[in-house]
Amino acid sequence: MENLLTYIIQVNLLLAFIYLGYHFLLKSLTFYNLNRIYFLIGSLYAFAYPFIDFKSWFAKNEVLDSTFFPEFLTAFQMPDPSTSQITLLDLIVVELGLFAVVFFIKLIVQIFSLLRIHMHSEKSIWQSYLFRNVVFPIVPFSFFNKIYIHKEQHQETELQDIFAHEIVHVKGHHTVDILLFEMILVVCWYNPFVWLMRKAVRQNLEFLTDQQVLNKGVDKQTYQYSLLHVTRQGVAVGMSNHFNFKTLKKRIMMMNKKRSSKLELSKYAFLLPVFLIAGMSFTVSKAENNIEKIVDKSKQTTVISEPLNVKMKGEVGELLKNTIGTDIISVDTSNQEKEYPLLAPDFDRKELEGKNLHFEIDGKLVSLDEFLEFPRTEIYGVDIYKDKEEIRKKIGKENSEGLFVMTSKKKNSSNDKQMQTQDFIKRLKSKAEIDPDKKFIYDYDGKILSKSEFLAIADENLKRLTHMSGRSLMKVKYSSLVSNWEEYEGVIHAISLQSEEKFKEQTAKVLFIIDGVEKGIGSDLEDLDPNDIESMNVLKGENATTVYGDKGKDGVIEIKTKKNKNKEVVVTGYKSKENNSDSVDVKTKGAVKEVIVTGLKK
Structure with a gap:
């Protein structure tokens, strides 16, 4: 819904720009054909430009693929679908859609009115003109290649001017313009500039038609008197090219207006780059939102993993690279959330001086000068911590207003090599299998217990008892929970009977896909060894139903095992x-x- 609302705002902003450009620069010009092209191309561009990647026209971008790796299967919990809530954005989009349906029904009614007129008319010919002679009085109009007239209400001299006018509408395919902007009005009924544009388009078509009629040698004064008489008679049809008394005064003024100079064509040349730049700026303005969406998406995907470094694509990557020196952001996908993530920006010395701030590079506390002078091209990622208690646990500093933690590319590379093959997970049958001589972190339902507290829990209340070992697993999950986590040799993890039942309840309707094969909804994964898991992905909502249809409405877990790696x-x-x-x-x-x-x- 949020993406749809963003698209709606972008489209309507540019439609407003298009009308304002016409109103202030083009309205008084007599280049009616160019004005028609301006409206047609401009409106179509307004609906298409949000999908155009302008930055890709000027730069080549490379994207690094990323994969989520789970720490252990038992940490996964699928949110209860019943907790989903309708947001204000949802209500706004639904309301816009309901009124659009009302306007669409109104458009259908107008089409049926045209059909009724067609059914009450018959084929006729006057001089060399073919037309439909309507049995009741109407204002003459044309629709696609048909001209509708109640012949008996017009004199011979009037008919000549009427046919000369309407045949221009027919040959110029002006009905296409009318229908296009009627449809735009249906979907953008809430935009006042669209109503004004619809009126301006119709008015411009009449100016264009009048100009072409007079160019054929028709007497200007006689033609204007015919318009005045014709527009006062009969029923007018809204969705058609017809004689309109309300715009007659303006039409007569434009017929008597001096033709615009060719120098004024420069106004069109001026508007073209303006709208291209406007489209690019509206699109680039989404950069920060796109970054936030990546972080939000990582939180929605309930998979515990190492911090994910993402190379940003397209306009976002260019924007980040130009402003902060790197197009890589670090997304923390663990359950331990910081107050906010940071990307290695250009820090303002004035904002940092005079505050109780601390700075760390590759695990070493440094001064503000050392932190700011570190080569930007060597930065892998930067995080900010603002919680005082968390900072105290990390560096032992009291009442710190903030901790800036920088990781260099060199340090990150060495850390990755050390942690690649050290992780493993082993299922335990009981507490008797725990090595009493080793120092473990004891995790029970996400709560850190002492060894004595954990061992005091009855075996029947320890479900899915697991021994986990590995620096990367411990760092991601427990570095913020246990200040001296590096001193421990592993983790003993278990969940309670209540958590086990809740997990089974939550996954009862979830569709499991293992190595591309559907294992059914609510499959039992007791026989699946966590060490055999290569990667796991969680799909929810529209992401799940788009791929797996109705079977995925309650969530999908895609699991790829190591056994299938070289199948x-x-x-x-x-x-x-x-x-x-x-x-x-x-x-x-x-x-x-x-x-x-x-x-x-x-």
Whole structure:
């Protein structure tokens, strides 16, 4: 809903710009054909530009793929669908949609009115003009290639001017313009500039038609008197090209107006780059929102993982690179949330001086000068901590107003190498399997207990008892909970009977996909070893139903196991020129379960 509302705002902003450009620069010009093109292309551009990546026209961007890796399966909990709430944004979009339906029904009614007139008319010919002769009085009008007139109410001289006028509408396909802006009004009924634009489009078509009629040699004064007489008779049809008495005064003024100088064509040349730049600026203004959406998305995906470093794409990446020196942001996807994440910006020395702030680079406390002078190109990521108690646990400083933690690319690279192969998870049957000589962190339902408190809990209340070891697992999950986490040799994790029942209840309707195969809704994963999990992804809401249909309405968990990592080998074979054989000689290393021949080439 939020994306839809953003799109609506962007479209209507540019539609407003388009009308204002016409009103202040083009309205008084006699280049009616150019004005028509301006409205058509401008309105279509307004609906299309939010989807255009302008930055990709000028720069080539590379995107790094990222994968979520779970710490352990038992940490996953699918939110209860019943807790979803209707937001104010949802109500706004629904209200806009309901009124759009009302205006669409009104448009359908107008079409049926035209159909009624058509049914009460018959084919006729006057001189060389084909038309539909209506049985009751109406204001003459045209719709696509049909001209509708109640012939009996007009004199011969009037008919000549009427047909000369309406045939221009027909040959110019002006009905397309009318219908297009009627549809735009349906979806943008709340925008006052759209109502004004709709009126301006119709008015411009009449100016264009009058100009082309007079260019054929029709007497100007006689034609104007005919307009005055014709527009006072019969019923007018709203959705058509018809004689309109309300705009007659303005039309006569424009017919008598001196033709605009060709120098004034420069106004169109001026508006083109203005609207391109406006479109780019509206799109680029979404950069900060896109960054926030990435963080929000990481919170919605209930997977515990290491901090995720994301290389930003397109306009966002360019904006970040130009303003803060890097297009990589660090997203903390763990359950331990900081007050807010930070990206390594250009710090203002004046804002940092005179405050009780502390600065850390690669685990070492440094001065403000050292922090600010660190080469920007060597920065991997920066985080800010503002919670005083959390800062005290990290660096032992009391009443600190903020802690700036910087990680260099060099440090991050070495940390990654040290942590790659150290993690493992082992399921325990009982507390008797816990090594009493080792120092563990004891986690019970997310609460850190002492060893004695944990061991005092009855075995029947310890569900999914797990021994976890590995620096990366401990750092992500427990560094903010246990100040001296590095001193421990692992984690003993368990959940209570109540949490186990709640977990089963929450996943009872969840669809599980393991290695691309549907395991059904509410599948039992007791036999799935957490150590066998390569990656896990959680889909919710529209993301789930789009991929898996109605089966995914209550959530989907996609699990990829390590067993499936090298399951398939794809081989391209070549026919032998000597014996025309179709056989393929395949040499593989390791356990290969299946060989797929994708095709034989001559």
